[in-house]
Amino acid sequence: MGMLEIKKLSKSFGDLEVLRDVNISVEKGEVVVIIGPSGSGKSTMLRCINLLEHPTGGEILYQDQDITKLGKQVTEYRKHVGMVFQRFNLFPLKNVLENIMYAPIHLNKLSKETAKEQAMELLRKVGLETKADAYPSSLSGGQQQRVAIARALAMQPDMLLFDEPTSALDPELVGDVLEVMKQLANEGMTMVVVTHEMGFAKEVADRVIFMDGGYVVESDTPAEIFTNPKNDRTRAFLARVL
Amino acid sequence: MEFHFDRALRTLGPSLLNGVGIVVYITIVGFLFALIAALLLAIGKLSKNKILTGVLSVFIEIIRGTPLLVQFFYIYYVIPMLINGIAATMGYDINVQFKAATCGIIGFAINYGCYMSEVIRSAIVSIDPGQREAGLALGFSETQVLFRFIIPPALRNSIPVFGNYLVMMIKDTSLLAMIAVQELLLRTKTYASQTFLTVEAYTILAIVYLIISLPLSQLCKIIERRLKRVR
Ligand SMILES: Nc1ncnc2c1ncn2[C@@H]1O[C@H](COP(=O)(O)OP(=O)(O)OP(=O)(O)O)[C@@H](O)[C@H]1O
Ligand SMILES: [Mg+2]
Numbered sequence: 001m002g003m004l005e006i007k008k009l010s011k012s013f014g015d016l017e018v019l020r021d022v023n024i025s026v027e028k029g030e031v032v033v034i035i036g037p038s039g040s041g042k043s044t045m046l047r048c049i050n051l052l053e054h055p056t057g058g059e060i061l062y063q064d065q066d067i068t069k070l071g072k073q074v075t076e077y078r079k080h081v082g083m084v085f086q087r088f089n090l091f092p093l094k095n096v097l098e099n100i101m102y103a104p105i106h107l108n109k110l111s112k113e114t115a116k117e118q119a120m121e122l123l124r125k126v127g128l129e130t131k132a133d134a135y136p137s138s139l140s141g142g143q144q145q146r147v148a149i150a151r152a153l154a155m156q157p158d159m160l161l162f163d164e165p166t167s168a169l170d171p172e173l174v175g176d177v178l179e180v181m182k183q184l185a186n187e188g189m190t191m192v193v194v195t196h197e198m199g200f201a202k203e204v205a206d207r208v209i210f211m212d213g214g215y216v217v218e219s220d221t222p223a224e225i226f227t228n229p230k231n232d233r234t235r236a237f238l239a240r241v242l
Numbered sequence: 243m244e245f246h247f248d249r250a251l252r253t254l255g256p257s258l259l260n261g262v263g264i265v266v267y268i269t270i271v272g273f274l275f276a277l278i279a280a281l282l283l284a285i286g287k288l289s290k291n292k293i294l295t296g297v298l299s300v301f302i303e304i305i306r307g308t309p310l311l312v313q314f315f316y317i318y319y320v321i322p323m324l325i326n327g328i329a330a331t332m333g334y335d336i337n338v339q340f341k342a343a344t345c346g347i348i349g350f351a352i353n354y355g356c357y358m359s360e361v362i363r364s365a366i367v368s369i370d371p372g373q374r375e376a377g378l379a380l381g382f383s384e385t386q387v388l389f390r391f392i393i394p395p396a397l398r399n400s401i402p403v404f405g406n407y408l409v410m411m412i413k414d415t416s417l418l419a420m421i422a423v424q425e426l427l428l429r430t431k432t433y434a435s436q437t438f439l440t441v442e443a444y445t446i447l448a449i450v451y452l453i454i455s456l457p458l459s460q461l462c463k464i465i466e467r468r469l470k471r472v473r
Contacts, residue, residue, distance in 0.1 A: 052375055072383075079381035089376035093395055103380040106390075148376075155380060 001064065003028045003190060004049065004159065009058035011044055018044045020214045022058070026159070029188045033201040033222075036211035037237060042194040045211065046161050049192065050081045079107060082152030086164040088144040090136040096123070096147050097132045100154045108155065115154075122150040126180050142173030146180055159190040166197060198242060202226055210234045250442035254433045258450055261426040265415045265454075268343055268423070272350030273408055279355025281393075284362035305356040311417045313353055318345040318421040342423045346415065354407055361403045365396035401469060405462030409455050416451075426450060 002025035011019040018041045026032050034042050047053040049060060051067065051074050059066045067077050090099050100119040104110040110118070123129045126146035136144055145165055152160060162181065166174040178200050185191060185204045195201065201208050201222055208225040210218045210233075218225060218234045226242075229235045286298050305313070318340060325338045340348075369392050377387035419428035426447055434443040 050379055052378060075378075075381050075383050078379060081379075083375075083379035085372060085376065085379075087370075087372050089370070089372035091373065091376070091391060093398065103382070106386075107381050151380070 002026050002030075003063060004192075005059075005061040006045075006049070007059045007061065009045070009048060009060065010056050011041070011048060011053060012056045018214050019048070019055075022211075022214070022216050024209060024216060024219070026190060026192060027206075028158075028190055030206045031185045031189075031191045031193065031204055032207050032209060033205035034192065034194045034209045034211060035196070035198070035201060035237070035241075036217075040211045041214045042211055043163050046083075046163050046192060046194055049161055050078050050083055052083075079155050080158045081161060082155060082157035082159070083161045084145070084148050084152055084163070084165050086167050088136070088141070088148045088168070090144055090148055090151070092136055095133050095135050096128070096139075099136070099147060100151045103151070104154050119150070119154060122153050123147075125153075125183075126150050127176070140173055141169045142176045145169065145177045149177075149180055149184075153184075159192070160184070162191065162193040162195065164194055164196065166195065196241065198226070198238075210237065212237070245442055246439055247442050247446070250433075250437070250439045250446060253437070254430065254439075254443055254446060257429050257433065258426055258446070261424060261429045262450065262454070264343065264423065265412060265425050268346045268350070268415055268418070268425070269408070269412050272347045273354070273411055275347060275351035276354035276358060276407075276411075277404070279351050280358035280362050281397075283355060283359035284366060285388075285393075287359065287363055288366065302356045302359065305353055310349065310353050310414060311420060314345060314349045314417060314421050317349050318342060342418065342421045345421060346418045346423055350411055350414070354411060358400075358404065358407055361400050361407075362396060365400045366392055368399075369396055398469065402462060402466040405459070405465065409459050409462070412455055412458070413451060 004024075004026040006022055006024040009019055009022040009024075010017070022041075022045055024032070024045075034045070036042050044053055048055050051070070055068055058068075060068050062077065062081075067074070070077055091102070094102060097116065097119050100122060101110075101112070101115040104115045104118065105112060120129060120132065123132055126149055128143055128146055128150070131139060131143060131147070136147070139147065145168075149160075149165075165181070166177050169177065174197070178197060181191070181193070181200070182204050193200075193205075203222075205222045207219060208222045209216055210225065210229075210231070212233050218229065218231045220230075224230075225234065226238065229238060283298060283302065287295050287302075289295055322338045322340060326336060329336045329338075373391045373395070374387050377391045378384070382390065415423075415425050416427040418425050419431065422428065430443045430447040434440045437443070
C-alpha cells in the first residue's frame with residue numbers, strides 16, 4: 001500500500017471531463033514526476049490531492065484514509081501536504097521570514113523563537129539566509145520560489161506537491177530551484193511534481209507518469225519512459241518536447 | 243461696497259472654531275463606524291447565503307439611490323416617530339428622540355458604509371486567488387484565509403479611496419445644518435442673518451473648509467504614493 005493511493009479519480013467542471021479514471025500510487029519517499037501536454041489535467045490532478053479541487057468521483061487514500069470524505073478535517077490533512085505553485089503565491093505584505101514562520105506559529109503553535117530558528121535553517125537550506133528581511137517583491141522569481149519551498153517545508157509536511165515550479169521563471173533562474181528540489185528528493189521527501197523539465201524528470205524521478213486527455217496514459221521508470229515509451233501518444237509527446 | 247473681514251473674523255471665528263470641533267468629532271466617529279459597517283457589508287455580500295446577499299444588495303441600493311440629506315431627515319424625524327408610534331400601539335408612552343449629532347453619525351455610518359463596502363468588496367475580489375490557495379494549502383481554513391490573507395491587503399489597497407471618502411464626509415457635514423447640528427454652515431448662516439456680513443461670513447466659511455480638506459487630500463496623496471512605493 002502506498003502512502004497515497006488515488007483510485008478511479010474523476011473530475012468534471014460542468015460538462016467538461018478533465019480527469020477520467022486516474023489511478024496513481026505514491027510510496028513514501030518516492031519522487032513522482034507528471035508530464036503531459038497542456039490541458040491534459042495535470043494541475044487538476046495535483047490540486048485534487050490536497051483538495052483545492054474536489055474530485056467528482058473516486059477515492060484518494062492518504063495513509064489508508066479517504067480524504068475526499070474529510071469535511072472540515074481537511075485543514076488538518078493539508079498541514080501534512082505542502083504545495084508549491086507556479087506563481088509562488090508568497091504573501092506580499094509579509095517579509096521572507098514572516099512568510100515562512102506564519103503558518104507554523106499560527107497552526108502548529110510553535111513559539112516565535114522556535115519558528116524563527118526553523119525558518120532561518122530552511123533559508124540556509126534554500127540558499128537565501130541573507131534575504132530573511134526582504135519582501136517578496138524585491139526578490140527574483142527564482143528566489144521567491146525557493147522561499148515558497150521553504151514556506152511549505154516549515155509545516156514539516158510528509159509530502160510536497162509542485163505544480164510547474166519553474167515555468168514562470170527566467171531560464172537562468174530555473175537551475176537554483178531545481179537544485180533545491182533535487183536536494184529534497186535526496187533527503188527522502190515524498191514529492192509529486194508536475195513539470196516540463198525533462199532533465200529533472202530523467203535525473204530525479206523514481207517514476208514518470210504521462211497524462212493525456214484526463215487519463216494516465218503511461219507510468220514507468222524514467223529510463224523506460226524516455227528511452228522505450230510503450231504508448232504512441234507518449235512517444236509523440238516526447239518527440240515534441242525532447 | 244465695503245467689507246469688514248477683520249470684524250467678521252473676530253466675531254465669527256471663535257464660533258467657527260467650536261464648529262470645527264463638532265465637525266471633526268462627527269467625521270472621525272462617523273468614519274470609523276462607516277468603516278466597520280463597510281467591512282461587515284462587504285463580507286456579508288461575499289457570503290454564499292443567497293438570501294443574505296439579496297437583502298444586503300437591496301439595502302445598499304436603497305441607500306445609494308437616495309440622497310444623504312433625506313437619510314439624515316429620515317433618521318432624525320421619521321425613525322423616532324416610528325418607534326414612538328409603535329410603542330404607543332403597544333401601550334407604552336415613550337418619547338424617543340435622537341440627538342442631532344448622533345443622527346449625523348448614524349447617517350454617515352450607514353451611507354458611507356454602503357459606498358465603502360463596494361470599495362472593499364471589489365478590493366477583496368481583485369486579490370490574486372493564488373493567495374487564498376497558498377493559505378489553504380498551508381492548512382488554514384477558508385475563514386482564516388479571508389481574515390488573514392485576503393482582507394488585510396484588500397483594506398490596504400482601499401486606503402487611497404477611503405481617503406477621498408474621508409474628505410467628502412467632512413464636506414458633507416454641512417448637510418447636518420438642516421437637522422440643526424451646530425456645525426459650520428449653520429453657525430455661519432445664523433451669524434450672517436444677524437450681522438448682514440453675508441459675503442464675509444460665507445467667504446470665511448469656504449476658506450475654513452479648504453483649510454481642513456486641502457491638507458487632508460494632500461496627505462492622502464502622499465500616503466497613496468507611499469503605499470505604491472512599498473510593494
Ligand atoms: N476551475 C476550472 N473551471 C473550468 N475548467 C477548468 C478549471 N480548471 C481547469 N479547467 C480545465 O481543465 C482542463 C485541464 O486543466 P489543467 O489545468 O489541469 O491542465 P494542465 O495539464 O495542468 O495544463 P497546463 O500544462 O497548461 O498547466 C483544461 O481544459 C482547463 O481549461
Ligand atoms: Mg497546469
